[in-house]
Amino acid sequence: MTIQANQEKVTVEAFINGQHIKSLSQLAKENPANPSEIVGYFPVTTKEQAATAIEAAAGAFKTWKQSSVEERIIRMRKAIEKIRAAENDIVHLLSREHGKPLYDAHGEIFVSLMWMEFACNEATSVLAEEIHEHDHGKTIVSYDPIGVVAAISPWNYPIALSTIKIAPALLAGNTIVLKPSPYAPLAAAKVAEIIASEFPAGVINVVYGDADVGVELTSHPLVTKIAFTGGTATAKHIIKAASETIKDMTLELGGNDAAIFLESFDVHDERAMRRIVISNFLTTGQICMIAKRVYVHRSIYDAFVEKYIEAANRWIRIGDPFDSNTTIGPVNNLKQRDYVQGLVEDAQKRGAKVIPLGQILDQKLFEQGYYLQPTLVLDCDVHDPIVVEEQFGPTVPILPFDDEDQVVRLHNESIYGLTSSVWGKEEDAISLARQLEAGTTMINTAAVQGLDVRFPFGGFKQSGIGREYGAEGIRTYTEKHVINVPNMLDLPYIPE
Numbered sequence: 099m100t101i102q103a104n105q106e107k108v109t110v111e112a113f114i115n116g117q118h119i120k121s122l123s124q125l126a127k128e129n130p131a132n133p134s135e136i137v138g139y140f141p142v143t144t145k146e147q148a149a150t151a152i153e154a155a156a157g158a159f160k161t162w163k164q165s166s167v168e169e170r171i172i173r174m175r176k177a178i179e180k181i182r183a184a185e186n187d188i189v190h191l192l193s194r195e196h197g198k199p200l201y202d203a204h205g206e207i208f209v210s211l212m213w214m215e216f217a218c219n220e221a222t223s224v225l226a227e228e229i230h231e232h233d234h235g236k237t238i239v240s241y242d243p244i245g246v247v248a249a250i251s252p253w254n255y256p257i258a259l260s261t262i263k264i265a266p267a268l269l270a271g272n273t274i275v276l277k278p279s280p281y282a283p284l285a286a287a288k289v290a291e292i293i294a295s296e297f298p299a300g301v302i303n304v305v306y307g308d309a310d311v312g313v314e315l316t317s318h319p320l321v322t323k324i325a326f327t328g329g330t331a332t333a334k335h336i337i338k339a340a341s342e343t344i345k346d347m348t349l350e351l352g353g354n355d356a357a358i359f360l361e362s363f364d365v366h367d368e369r370a371m372r373r374i375v376i377s378n379f380l381t382t383g384q385i386c387m388i389a390k391r392v393y394v395h396r397s398i399y400d401a402f403v404e405k406y407i408e409a410a411n412r413w414i415r416i417g418d419p420f421d422s423n424t425t426i427g428p429v430n431n432l433k434q435r436d437y438v439q440g441l442v443e444d445a446q447k448r449g450a451k452v453i454p455l456g457q458i459l460d461q462k463l464f465e466q467g468y469y470l471q472p473t474l475v476l477d478c479d480v481h482d483p484i485v486v487e488e489q490f491g492p493t494v495p496i497l498p499f500d501d502e503d504q505v506v507r508l509h510n511e512s513i514y515g516l517t518s519s520v521w522g523k524e525e526d527a528i529s530l531a532r533q534l535e536a537g538t539t540m541i542n543t544a545a546v547q548g549l550d551v552r553f554p555f556g557g558f559k560q561s562g563i564g565r566e567y568g569a570e571g572i573r574t575y576t577e578k579h580v581i582n583v584p585n586m587l588d589l590p591y592i593p594e
């Protein structure tokens with residue numbers, strides 16, 4: 099069944115100090131499933147406007163930091179209710195501008211709200227001042243807000259990866275300037291404005307643009323914390339831009355997450371086969387934590403590939419994001435589609451076998467949108483670009499391995515270390531998992547299916563710095579302030 103999409107065009111404007119700012123020029127956001135359809139318009143924010151937003155956030159911080167955690171929680175809970183009430187409209191907008199199917203867009207709101215609620219439930223205890231009475235006197239440890247947070251989010255989960263920053267930053271008493279990605283700015287902006295409607299002017303500001311505005315946000319002296327999710331290459335620019343003023347930062351970056359299937363994995367387990375296919379292709383493979391390379395023990399390799407293709411052909415239905423039969427929509431943008439296609443063609447030239455997966459529900463739509471046929475890549479070398487690069491799209495290589503030392507080495511030699519998964523008998527899988535360099539390792543599931551917002555999420559090595567989610571995802575927006583009251587005021591070894 100295809101739901102009728104609301105064709106209304108949505109225009110968003112920069113939101114600074116509680117006011118919409120009329121822009122001189124705007125950009126159009128097209129629908130990736132039907133690029134001739136304009137979903138809405140977003141402004142070209144100037145560097146000067148971005149600076150004004152930062153100054154507004156710095157001004158608001160002076161009073162906002164004195165608000166009680168209770169007040170912040172009450173405001174955030176009201177915002178959550180408003181988002182819930184507007185969920186259908188937000189989901190439709192997100193699906194039209196991003197290309198993800200409706201169920202997947204609902205999933206994004208589900209995860210966003212789950213995290214926001216968790217953050218509200220935990221904020222009081224996580225941010226509570228600690229008073230330690232001890233032999234040496236008394237020590238008070240408080241969790242103070244850092245100041246103005248520049249929050250920069252990517253296009254793949256624009257709402258979840260904006261709210262993952264907004265909620266804890268505000269609950270901890272900071273103010274924020276959000277910059278969503280130009281590839282999916284509209285729904286994130288709507289959600290940010292809903293939240294802003296419950297907070298004093300200047301506490302949340304929203305600006306638009308790409309690297310130019312990004313540089314302003316990450317180098318401005320009044321910004322004291324950067325919360326960035328995006329590519330590793332971009333993060334390198336951000337680190338340089340921030341170095342002049344030494345900013346606190348949380349960086350959630352790229353991944354090349356491996357799924358490892360042990361000899362004890364049952365290839366006849368159809369539910370598990372469905373789970374790995376979803377772990378490779380949900381959101382058209384455009385998730386940081388999607389399983390992007392699959393290693394299978396040689397003893398089960400042939401049977402695995404056969405069962406994988408059956409499961410993939412059952413689950414993957416490429417079509418209109420508004421059709422309830424669709425499991426996979428288009429790639430979000432042409433640049434990304436060409437990049438993924440290039441990786442697959444390169445693998446083919448190197449001798450790999452490329453197997454198309456799934457059924458195309460609507461050939462005409464497929465040809466008009468930024469669609470790409472999902473593929474399985476076999477017979478490639480462990481060092482081919484399709485294996486070692488982050489593809490971030492609907493293709494996955496499956497490779498055999500002979501022993502655990504080899505697969506651990508292949509896993510760990512990556513520059514990335516975001517998530518991974520191990521599939522097979524639980525104790526064998528946990529034992530292998532302990533040897534992997536990754537922020538999260540999931541057992542017998544992968545990607546968002548194994549995500550738990552109550553625990554910290556982030557990457558080893560070039561997959562990032564710091565953690566989001568869990569108590570740490572709230573504390574990361576604070577500075578520890580220690581007030582020491584020693585009972586021995588004069589040290590005995592310092593001469594009179």
Ligand code: NAD
Pocket residue numbers: 250251252253254255259277278279280307308309310311312313316327328329330332333335336349350351352353385386387488490516557561562
């Ligand atoms: P990107 O790095 O191209 O862009 C991310 C954001 O940074 C955008 O808002 C962009 O406008 C902005 N930006 C670009 N240049 C900038 C600069 N010089 N200074 C400041 N900001 C700048 O990433 P993308 O293509 O939007 O997203 C895909 C990448 O994000 C993938 O690598 C993916 O793995 C990663 N990602 C990571 C996580 C995670 O939690 N680790 C989650 C989602 C996506």
